[in-house]
Structures are given as structure tokens and as C-alpha cells.
Amino acid sequence: MKTVLITGANKGIGFESARQLLQNGFRVFLGTRDLKNGLNAAEQLKADGLVNVEAVQIDVTSQESVNAARKEIGSKVGALDVLINNAGISGIDLDSNGQMVPQTAVDTEIAIYQKVYDTNVYGPARVTKAFIDLLHHSPEPRIVNLSSSQGSLTLHSDPNYLYYHVKGVVYLSSKAALNMYTVNLAYELRDTAFKVNAVSPGFTATDFTGKNGGSIEVAAKRVIKYALIGQDGPTGKLFCEETNPDGIGEIPW
Ligand code: NAP
Numbered sequence: 001m002k003t004v005l006i007t008g009a010n011k012g013i014g015f016e017s018a019r020q021l022l023q024n025g026f027r028v029f030l031g032t033r034d035l036k037n038g039l040n041a042a043e044q045l046k047a048d049g050l051v052n053v054e055a056v057q058i059d060v061t062s063q064e065s066v067n068a069a070r071k072e073i074g075s076k077v078g079a080l081d082v083l084i085n086n087a088g089i090s091g092i093d094l095d096s097n098g099q100m101v102p103q104t105a106v107d108t109e110i111a112i113y114q115k116v117y118d119t120n121v122y123g124p125a126r127v128t129k130a131f132i133d134l135l136h137h138s139p140e141p142r143i144v145n146l147s148s149s150q151g152s153l154t155l156h157s158d159p160n161y162l163y164y165h166v167k168g169v170v171y172l173s174s175k176a177a178l179n180m181y182t183v184n185l186a187y188e189l190r191d192t193a194f195k196v197n198a199v200s201p202g203f204t205a206t207d208f209t210g211k212n213g214g215s216i217e218v219a220a221k222r223v224i225k226y227a228l229i230g231q232d233g234p235t236g237k238l239f240c241e242e243t244n245p246d247g248i249g250e251i252p253w
Contacts, residue, residue, distance in 0.1 A: 001052070003077050003138075004227060005069075007031040007060050007127060008087030010041040012206035013146070016220035017084060021227060022050035029073055031087070033059040060087045060123030070130045079137035082227045085124035086146045090171045090208060091116035103168040113170050120174035125181060140193050144226045145182050147198035149240040151175025154252035162243055179238060179253050186236030195235040197226045200251070202242030214242070222249075 004021050008014045010032040018028045022045060030045075030053055032038025038055030045053050054076075058069040073080065091112050093101045103112065124145055135141040150172050155161040179198055186196040201219035205211045222241050226233075234250075241249035 001025060001027050002081040003027045003029065003079065004082035004084060005029040005031055005056070005058075005073060005080060005127075005131065006084040006086050007058055007123070008033070009084075010034070010037040010055075012208060013201050013204060013216060013219045013223060014084070014086040015041055016216045017086065017223050017227075018053060019045060019048075019050060020217075020220050020224050021082075022053055024224070024228065026052070026082075027077075028053040029056045030054065031056055031058040031069070033057070033065075033087070058127070060085075060127055061118045063126060066126050066130045070134070073131075074134060077134070080131055080134040081138040081140065082142045082144070083128065083131055083135060084144045084146070084223065084227060085127060086144075086223070087119060087123055088146055088208075089116060089119045090168075091174075092168070092171070103170040105169040108170055113173075116170045116174045117177070120171070121177045121181065124178060128185065135194070136192075138193075140231060141195075142227050142229065143185065143194065143196040144223060145178055145196075145198045146223065147178050147182070147200050147238060148172075148175045149200045149202075149238075149243045149251055151177075151179050151198075151200075152238065152240075152251055152253060155243065182238070183236055183253065190235070193231065195226070195229055195231075195233050197229075197234060197236070198238045199223050199226050200238070200240035200242065202240065 009018045009030040035057040042055045059065040182198040203213040204219040205213040239249045240251045
């Protein structure tokens, strides 16, 4: 039975990815920064007959928490087949009228960059570094980094891009950094069985978007596709079926 760790899987796209991978016969380590929320999420899945799921406390901004999760999972399995770096935040604050404060390059406080990068950039790097040895023990290891088409420098420079006017320097630059992290990681692992890709789920109705957007089921399907790819599958690529629905959905970095 294949194993997967999904960070931030107590809700949203991570939770639905857990459900779909359970349906595909995986043993799922459901990463959650608040263990109580993760245990509740795991119970929901078990109630649906998807029993091979265990909640694991993991705050991707805490080295101590990541180390503890690595120790816990390593005590249960000899190999990890798939890591999905899903946990992410927008860092967008609301003003006193409940309106979103734009993340402008001119005004945004550095503390907001630090908070968002700690989760969206250092988080995947921290978790990948901690789990890479366990992934190496899998015959076909996969790493999927949850990115966004909005992290594409090429698309965000193109006035015809769907979200060209949806700027926001902190979140978007964090995903651009994650994209470059993915390119480097895939390159370093190019002579191994690893497949390392970045996937944009598309605009999806979760807490992240105030429940605006498309279906979570479709988003998770786009994500788990890259957890399930075979040895002939791609590596070191960025995919977004929302902005490039043709073919396999590859988009430029
Ligand atoms: P969501 O519903 O807000 O879920 C985010 C998850 O990340 C939650 O489980 C949250 O845990 C967790 N998380 C946040 N900070 C964490 C930390 N420090 N350590 C561990 N877990 C942490 O968001 P979503 O829409 O499912 O987003 C999932 C991923 O997709 C993100 O990386 C996001 O950037 C990306 N994405 C989303 C969209 C979209 O339209 N929804 C579009 C493009 C990309 P708590 O419950 O404890 O807060």
C-alpha cells in the first residue's frame, strides 16, 4: 500500500486530496497544525469507510513540529511514496470594514512577507528536507507542491492572462519562489525515480477564497494526478488546467 503525507489536510483542497488518495488505495498521513482539527477530519473520512488515515500534527513553520512528524511517521513506515506540500496562506488581511487590504509592492509591511514566506516557501523546503530520506526509500517517490498559475512570472506579465489584474505581491511572489524551489529540487533529483512537480489547483471555493471559486473535488483531482503519475510522467513542470485546459495543462514558469 502506498503512503502519502499531505500538509494542511484538515480542510480545503488538502482534505479532499486525502479523500481521493484514500479512494485510490493509499495510506494517508493527514497533516494538520491543530491536532484536534486533524482528528476530526480523519474521523469524517473514516465515517465514509475510508479508514487508512491518521492525523499527524505538523506546523510547517516549526522545525520542532516537522521533526516530530518525521519521527512519528518514520516509526510507522519504512518509506514515504508521496509528499504533497499543500499548506499555504494568502496573508491577506481585512480592514476595519471587512475589505481585503491589497498587498502592494509599495506599501506592504515586511512582516507580512515573512509570515507568508515562512508558510509557503520555507514550509515546503523544511518539510521536504525532513522527509527526503523516507521518500528515497520509495521505488517511485512523488513530490507535489501546491502552487498557483499566479506564481508564473510569464503569465503575470501577459495582459491576456485571466488574472493579469489580480496582483498581490506577497502571496504571488511566495508562489513564484516555490516554483523556483520546485525547478531546483527536480533538477537535483533528475537522475532518480523522483517526479517533482508544481500544480495550480485553479480558483477554488475554500476558506482561502472566502468560499468563492470552483469545486474542491475538481481541484483535488488536478493535484492528485501528479501524485499518481507513472515513471514515464513529467518532472520539474508547472501545471494548471484552469488556465491551460488543453492537453496536459502545462503552463510557463
Ligand atoms: P484552505 O482551505 O485555507 O486550507 C489551507 C490549509 O493549510 C489548512 O489546513 C491550514 O490549516 C493549513 N495551514 C496553513 N498554515 C499552516 C502551517 N503553518 N502549518 C500547517 N498547515 C498550515 O486553503 P486551500 O484553498 O485548500 O489551499 C491549499 C493550497 O492551495 C494552498 O497552498 C494555496 O496557496 C493553494 N491554492 C489555492 C487556491 C484556491 O483558489 N483555493 C488557488 C491556487 C492555489 P488551519 O486549518 O490550521 O488553518
